[in-house]
Amino acid sequence: MKVLVAVKRVVDYNVKVRPKSDMTDVDLANVKMSINPFCEIAVEEAVRLKEKGIATEIIAISVGPQQCQEQLRTALALGADRAILVSSDETLEPLAIAKCLKAVCEAESPDIILLGKQAIDGDNNQTGQMLGALTGYGQATFASELSIDGGNATIIREVDGGLQTLTLTLPAIVTADLRLNEPRYASLPNIMKAKKKQLDTTTPADLGVDVAPRVTLMGVELPAERSAGIKVEDIAQLVDKLKNEAKVIS
Amino acid sequence: MSTLVIAEHDNDSMNIATLNSVAAAQAMGGDIDILVVGTACQAAAAQAAQVPGIGKVIVADNGVYAHSLAENVAPMIAEVAAGYSHVMATATTTAKNIIPRVAALLDVQAISDVSGVVSEDTFKRPIYAGNLIATVKSSDAIKVLTIRGTAFDGAPAEGGSATIEAVASAHDSGKSTFVGEEVAVSDRPELTAADIVISGGRGMGNGENFDMLYSLADKLGAAVGASRAAVDAGFVPNDMQVGQTGKIVAPDLYVAVGISGAIQHLAGMKDSKVIVAINKDEEAPIFSVADYGLVADLFVALPELDAAL
Ligand SMILES: Cc1cc2nc3c(=O)[nH]c(=O)nc-3n(C[C@H](O)[C@H](O)[C@H](O)COP(=O)(O)OP(=O)(O)OC[C@H]3O[C@@H](n4cnc5c(N)ncnc54)[C@H](O)[C@@H]3O)c2cc1C
Ligand SMILES: Cc1cc2nc3c(=O)[nH]c(=O)nc-3n(C[C@H](O)[C@H](O)[C@H](O)COP(=O)(O)OP(=O)(O)OC[C@H]3O[C@@H](n4cnc5c(N)ncnc54)[C@H](O)[C@@H]3O)c2cc1C
Numbered sequence: 001m002k003v004l005v006a007v008k009r010v011v012d013y014n015v016k017v018r019p020k021s022d023m024t025d026v027d028l029a030n031v032k033m034s035i036n037p038f039c040e041i042a043v044e045e046a047v048r049l050k051e052k053g054i055a056t057e058i059i060a061i062s063v064g065p066q067q068c069q070e071q072l073r074t075a076l077a078l079g080a081d082r083a084i085l086v087s088s089d090e091t092l093e094p095l096a097i098a099k100c101l102k103a104v105c106e107a108e109s110p111d112i113i114l115l116g117k118q119a120i121d122g123d124n125n126q127t128g129q130m131l132g133a134l135t136g137y138g139q140a141t142f143a144s145e146l147s148i149d150g151g152n153a154t155i156i157r158e159v160d161g162g163l164q165t166l167t168l169t170l171p172a173i174v175t176a177d178l179r180l181n182e183p184r185y186a187s188l189p190n191i192m193k194a195k196k197k198q199l200d201t202t203t204p205a206d207l208g209v210d211v212a213p214r215v216t217l218m219g220v221e222l223p224a225e226r227s228a229g230i231k232v233e234d235i236a237q238l239v240d241k242l243k244n245e246a247k248v249i250s
Numbered sequence: 251m252s253t254l255v256i257a258e259h260d261n262d263s264m265n266i267a268t269l270n271s272v273a274a275a276q277a278m279g280g281d282i283d284i285l286v287v288g289t290a291c292q293a294a295a296a297q298a299a300q301v302p303g304i305g306k307v308i309v310a311d312n313g314v315y316a317h318s319l320a321e322n323v324a325p326m327i328a329e330v331a332a333g334y335s336h337v338m339a340t341a342t343t344t345a346k347n348i349i350p351r352v353a354a355l356l357d358v359q360a361i362s363d364v365s366g367v368v369s370e371d372t373f374k375r376p377i378y379a380g381n382l383i384a385t386v387k388s389s390d391a392i393k394v395l396t397i398r399g400t401a402f403d404g405a406p407a408e409g410g411s412a413t414i415e416a417v418a419s420a421h422d423s424g425k426s427t428f429v430g431e432e433v434a435v436s437d438r439p440e441l442t443a444a445d446i447v448i449s450g451g452r453g454m455g456n457g458e459n460f461d462m463l464y465s466l467a468d469k470l471g472a473a474v475g476a477s478r479a480a481v482d483a484g485f486v487p488n489d490m491q492v493g494q495t496g497k498i499v500a501p502d503l504y505v506a507v508g509i510s511g512a513i514q515h516l517a518g519m520k521d522s523k524v525i526v527a528i529n530k531d532e533e534a535p536i537f538s539v540a541d542y543g544l545v546a547d548l549f550v551a552l553p554e555l556d557a558a559l
Pocket of ligand 1: 092
């Protein structure tokens, strides 16, 4: 069984991003970039499927600038067998990314496509669902458990009310939530080995995908800052403040 | 300009989260209809018809729409949406699951988590865990949006009498089957709708200690939330997670107990009106957003607070 896993290069989750001085966009100069945490979980799940003898080949894919090769090498070090970079310096929206992924699905015919549930930069939470619409495959978003049995995948999903279990006919799309697994660290020998693994490059144009943006970023602003309030001495003072100053309890 | 609001419901009743999208649509102006897709969902549709200012309620009532499977519901929404300039749904997990699929069927780039309406094609939305607010302009013919519930006060629920119209289409992909669900049952208010939220973090130590928070919550009519660390550690179930990747809340009062205040947690609660933090580490970042901070051991402070109320 073939697994395709999508990985995105994003600002590291520890970085507090700042706007550019002209407020046109976020300032990404000299900022630490990493693999999106949810994509790392997706890669880990693919590797576990291989370790269980279910998956036979894992292909990691990223859509974006040449530097995405770093994140693809990370995925290869974690256990992916080969990688595909869909190289583009354009601003890529989830719909365009999903179209690129669909084209690669047609060429590679994976049985399962794993993605992160959201990227922590755009916070869109769209790409997997859009790929579902474009391919017509079933989708299970926000997965916290995945098991594969013959031609079906059974997934437990984290939803507002609790947990939901679905069974999908393969090929299917699964997007990873935080509790799907805890990703391993790449070992040094595996990082070295990853450098020799196959990494092919293609472009949206080669795939026949028009990535022209539909949405224009008009500018960014900082959210209203909250200023730190006061420290209270004890519970009595806290209760008094909540009742008489903030008037939020009676 | 005409907006189709997608109702969030459990067939028997409409979830009030729908009213946040109605409010966002009203902020923009134009005609508003509500679409209810479900199975034996006439009661929910009747409720939707009572929302003031709605033109009509469209109901797609069919067995294939049970459990809101995205593969079936998305093409139904896309079919109706073709006649509108805007589609809006409040960003619950149901909407987040379905709406991008609708958008791709319409060949539209959806805009997620809209927190402000600037004009009919320009919207504000938080990015990078709410560290920045982006203003984005859509050039798509149909604008497909999810709405951040906490950013729009719910529109009134009653007083209207819209007509109800049925659509017959049944879309069944046959690719996805509902197996079961584990729904948290609680007498406490829903996390995203509560006026007061009390959340516990890793500092709570274990699940039993959350009883101290439940007791307080029952005295205050509050909901109980948690940090990711508390959920990951198995203290409480996932539906209690507040944050960038959990639920977004903005109650009148948010009490963070034994929570350090990581940006991913702050992203889910920093728009609360009043924030209280109880933490034994006076350097904890949560204090930088707290209106009232108490540096104390929670195992001492919580029983005292319980006694004082
Ligand atoms: C300068 C600049 C300006 C931008 N302006 C806008 C704008 O105005 N509006 C807008 O919508 N977007 C804009 N973007 C793009 C935006 O930041 C997101 O990168 C893009 O929309 C994808 O959304 P997401 O990553 O949040 O997707 P999500 O749907 O949250 O991602 C979910 C999953 O999809 C997969 N995935 C996502 N992206 C990729 C990828 N590139 N390669 C492989 N897998 C992937 C991953 O598995 C990921 O975990 C801009 C980007 C740049 C660099
Ligand atoms: C991709 C990604 C997404 C994430 N999404 C979320 C999210 O949606 N929501 C979220 O919450 N987190 C999220 N996180 C995790 C986040 O980064 C933090 O790890 C998490 O919020 C920490 O939880 P905490 O504050 O409970 O734990 P800790 O950071 O360990 O803090 C525990 C606090 O308890 C205090 N404490 C301990 N004992 C006591 C005591 N006896 N009395 C008083 N105080 C005490 C300590 O001083 C400390 O400040 C995400 C992380 C990533 C990478």
